[in-house]
Amino acid sequence: MSTAPTRCLIVDDEPLAHQVLKQFIAQTPGLVLSGQCRHALEAHEHLRQHPVDLMFLDIEMPLVTGLNFLKTLPSPPQTILTTAYREYAYEGFELNVLDYLLKPFSLERFQKAVARYQPPTPTAAPAADEAHLLLKEQGSLLKVPYRDILFVEGCKDYVKVVTAAKTYLHHATMKEMVDTLGERFVRVQRSFIVAAAHIKLLQPDQLVLTTGDEIPIGNLYKADLLTFFKK
Secondary structure, three states, X not given: OOOOOEEEEEEOOOHHHHHHXXXXXXXXXXXXXXXXXXXXXXXXXXXXXXXXXXXXXXOOOOOOOXXXXXXXXXXXXXXXEEEOOHHHHHHHHHOOOOEEEEOOOOHHHHHHXXXXXXXXXXXXXXXXXXXXXXEEEOOEEEEEEHHHEEEEEEEOOEEEEEEOOOEEEEOOOHHHHHHHHHHHEEEEEOOEEEEHHHEEEEOOOEEEEOOOOEEEOOHHHHHHHHHHHHO
């Protein structure tokens, strides 16, 4: 069974970078060049009309930086950053890029980065429990599965993300957490969001979780909480 070629897009404002990447793509089996763009706005239009599998994206570009452009894409292609600036590496990996190529790079290094590309497989949508929250922990990024979260408690400029094993501090607002966690979590008080799967008892003024934790119910949230459970 033949494998479809990997469609590539170059987004870079430097003509020399285009020339190098174009040559490397031609020398790498399985890759095919789909388009070349000089800035983010041009790339946005190209992606709208011609979806690609793999994008080689520069960071320092006029109008909109590569990282800001990547943040605006709801479903970005798998991306390899190509830049002369080492200091953007951490922010790049926070955006789940495949690799970070520091200019000038060799064909060997280019192909090593490309080898990280994984063609999407036609599978069923992942279960909601497979979703995760990305938290900073001791200078690293940690995936905390939604299924492990018991509740979230507001704490001034931060929130506490509480699991059975550990409590994490996360820089976010309660509204952001409601939007992020989705329908399997319910806000029961101004300072508390609770995982529905971990609720054991619903009492007039509080919830009791499967772990024994007691969470107060705010008067403003009682009606919505009852509606939530009737569903």
